[in-house]
Amino acid sequence: MKILNLLVNFIERLKRFRVVQLFTIYLRYLIGSAFVFASVPKILGERFTLIPVSNPVGYYFEAMYQTGFYWNFLGWGQMVAALLLMTQRFAALGAMLFYPIIINVWLVTWSVGFKGTPVVTFLMFLGTTYLLVWEYRRLVPWLQHESQLHVPPSDFDDSFMRKQVWVWLGVFLVVCVLAIPTDPQRAVWYIVAGFFIALGLFLYQLFRK
Numbered sequence: 001m002k003i004l005n006l007l008v009n010f011i012e013r014l015k016r017f018r019v020v021q022l023f024t025i026y027l028r029y030l031i032g033s034a035f036v037f038a039s040v041p042k043i044l045g046e047r048f049t050l051i052p053v054s055n056p057v058g059y060y061f062e063a064m065y066q067t068g069f070y071w072n073f074l075g076w077g078q079m080v081a082a083l084l085l086m087t088q089r090f091a092a093l094g095a096m097l098f099y100p101i102i103i104n105v106w107l108v109t110w111s112v113g114f115k116g117t118p119v120v121t122f123l124m125f126l127g128t129t130y131l132l133v134w135e136y137r138r139l140v141p142w143l144q145h146e147s148q149l150h151v152p153p154s155d156f157d158d159s160f161m162r163k164q165v166w167v168w169l170g171v172f173l174v175v176c177v178l179a180i181p182t183d184p185q186r187a188v189w190y191i192v193a194g195f196f197i198a199l200g201l202f203l204y205q206l207f208r209k
Helices: 002-014 018-043 056-065 069-086 091-111 117-134 136-146 164-182 184-207
Strands: none
Touching: 018 069, 018 091, 018 117, 018 164, 018 184, 056 069, 069 091, 069 164, 091 117, 117 136, 164 184
């Protein structure tokens, strides 16, 4: 238990650094954008991959696609979790919804032998774990009755992370991602614009007084 208390104190100190706050904000954008992209074909009732059914990976995704409504349900689940995450205001709820989804995705890609993808999904799993640890104060009350974990009073001011600019940047990035499957020829310009605007805002917020 002493180790957990030390970890809590370490997290509280870490939260005070502006660069760590920005890293957390942009990690939410990165993970959320990936799920927005993955959710669109499912919502529209389209196939997610063109891998033939002779391949175990293609066979699995074709079976999922043939379920119909469940395929759409998976897409909407991913979309809702991603949007909540990218609003920043409701990121805690988004991370909690995201966690079981990304665990399932990671295990599926690993078990069916999807080359390269298990590494990416495992990194997304680690990233979501970090986001949940960041929100640990919202989760501890659920476990406090069974735990002796001491949560010290926090003087962390999250007003920077709740600025309206982060909400609008999240909306802008969602629009950029949605442009990828709808307009492939111009998609690269949306991606480049989203990347440089996000990068510029990151650097501005990092180095401003």
